[in-house]
Amino acid sequence: MTENASAAEPLAADSAVAVVGMSGRFPGAPDLDAYWANLLDGLCSVTDFTEEELIADGADAREIRGRDYVPAKGHLADADRFDAELFGFNRTEAAALDPQHRLLLETAWAALENAGRSPLGGTSRTGVYVGGGPTEHMLAAQTDPRLAASIGALQVRILTDREFLAPWISYRLGLEGPSMTVQTACSTSLTAVHLAVQSLLLGDCDTALAGGVAVDAVHKRGYVHQQGGIYSPDGRCRPFDERAGGTVPGNGVGVVVLRRLCDALADGDPVRAVIRGSAVTNDGATKVGFTAPGVDQQTAAVVEAWTAAGLDPADAQYLEAHGTATALGDRIEAAAATAAFKGALGTGRIGIGSVKSNIGHLDAAAGVAALIKSVLMLERATLVPNADPGRPHPELGFDDSPFHLIGRTAAWPEPEHGPRRSGVSSVGIGGTNVHVVLEEAPPRAAAGEPDARGGAEVLLLSARTREDLSVLAGRLAKALRAPDAPSLADTAYTLHRGRAPLAVRGYVRAGDRAGAAELLDGLAAGGPGGLGGPDPLGEAWLAGGPVAREGGGRRVALPSYPFAGESHGAYRLGAVAPGGPETEQRDPSAGLEQGVRALLAEALGLGPADADDPEMTYFAAGGDSLTAVHLVGCLRDDFGLDVPITLFLEQLTLHEMARQIIATGEGDNSLDALLSEFEAE
Known part of the structure; x- marks a missing residue:
């Protein structure tokens, strides 16, 4: 912080929260380095698809040739890929697992690594606050009777429903703090950040993951423009611009790692920015319709967040707005922000922008995409423009407001009083408004001298x-x-x-x-x-043993894990479910052992080569408790074999497991007794 910081700043370490790690994948950006490079260049990363691309990816030729079809989207490349084995999923489970779950697991891992913290059980009392959007995969999977017959209806729900986004992260990464899936429509991920901040300040956890994901479909597709609707007629989103005509859908994922500022400073964490305050409101019934935004409570969210920070909104130099580029949305947001930032009224000194111009509207991930953009700007003391910036819309009244639309990349000047600060806003359909107050990180002390290992x-x-x-x-x-x-x-x-x-x-x-x-x-x-x-x-x-390194050091940002999983596809409505690996077919007339092997291979997603591998053992290769429960039921119903569920906790080859199932399956255990045994484990 600068020497001329305001009087409120000494309290910041007691009431503020540090952003110590971040990770994200956005349209045109597989990582945050690429994301920043695109923002710096003012690049629009919305993809315009050709007719051939859309048809090849399964689009309806009649629909895309319609007059109002717009072949554009903020497309997320490789959204169907997943490093399943790293997270303990077999191929059948990975194919059923919703792409949003897959992406969020990898992004949470990478965010913890970016914070210099082990992503596997190394951080207890870590809370998880995330949310996601509705997906075609989830709807298709949960209505596919073949999938339910293969792995069980409950397993399908747990692998696809967005309410399990947070618990899967906590379970697979071994995180023992609160685990909450958050849903407030378009403001989901920034609401998740607010809840994580409150949890840290209340002492519910010591570290928190917060963010969101939105992958409505992994395949290429555009949208149908409707006159008077929210979508842009030309596939471009131009917030606050005189050419604004609506928003453009997009996909992406982002996660931030948060800690109390006092703890982060004491532990030498790599503080990237500071959250000084946050607030959430809802419009209630004070608006013209359920989907319409409201001025008063948007203003209240901003004012309450800056009050929580012990600051005035006029202390900001930049506002990262929700900015949908819709006529009603932009006008109401501009009016609400002008009222909240009235201390700077008429100065035009506060820059304003929206990352939706670069990547489209990421729905549940929109708020965290905006937050990460603002953190990157603060870190680099650089203001980046909207993509393809034009003149402000005259109806927004920017000439007599606190704001000016950022038109080009420029250095962020150091304020005369206090550090650089920005506000980040997000607004959800249904009226949930969120605002977060960000401040640049305090200077980090220089690295210490090399330790006593002689410099090596x-x-x-x-x-x-x-x-x-x-x-x-x-x-x-x-x-x-x-x-x-x-x-x-x-x-x-x-x-x-x-x-x-x-x-x-x-x-x-x-x-x-x-x-x-x-x-x-x-x-x-x-x-x-x-x-x-x-x-x-x-x-x-x-040698694989435990190691104890001597000497000190600090956590620093280093390259994260290079996830390199294969494509696991995605389920689609009105189409054949994604084909998993070829498995042995169950033939009622075949021998008992062959039939049992085929059932096991189907449940574990094994192809013939894996099923015949004498060295490969299961369930260590990916099976879990729900798969085991499903198999117990199938073995009883299909083959009349009653086996203890503990059998599936042993490390056996497929052939050994099949033979042991047959050998032990002639007892008189009921399924209820087996389930009771499982519950007792």
């Missing part, structure tokens, strides 16, 4: 596969060559404390960043697990 550091790396380890080593080498690269001691500390220990491992021992980068290139090229000379710590790491 051991960098410990691990991954699920050798290919992933190579990619990770290459990315880390590039990061250590960057002008703003962290110290080697901080890098070693973060890799040791802030990464999950996975099966495939490697290490390098080096005395400086240049040397470490060169050795990492060797590891990326397929070199031996240890490079740079033998080291006891490194060799213990390769």
